[in-house]
Amino acid sequence: MTVEQAISEISALPPNDQLRIVQAIWDRLPDGVGTDLTESQRAELDRRWAEYKADPTTALSEEEFRERIRIARSR
Template identity: 70%
Template sequence: MTVEQVINDLAALPPSDQLRIVQAIWDQLPRDVGTELSEAQQAELNRRWSEYQTDPSSALTEDEFREQIREARGR
């Protein structure tokens, strides 16, 4: 079975089962896998943090963020 086949099979599962599988895989990964940022990613984080510090009102609250996501998904 290929990775693509596994992914297709997983896509057929209910979201709750997909989340359980994601969590199980995540829990088995070494703690440091995939956590290092590229220079470009670090620069972008630094830029955003500086923008926030200059104008904290430029950030969304969690509720505002979730509402934007709901709207983008058409819910």
């Protein structure tokens, strides 16, 4: 089976099953795989961290974050 065939079969599953597969694959990856950042990604993370440190009230709670996602998806 090719990767494309596996993706096609997985894509036909219900979303919750797809998520379980993603989680299972993620959990089996060796530590450090896929965690290298580009310089621009690192700079953006550093910028956001500095913004948060300067004013922690800019951060969203998990509930606020999920609500914003829900609203965005409903548009």
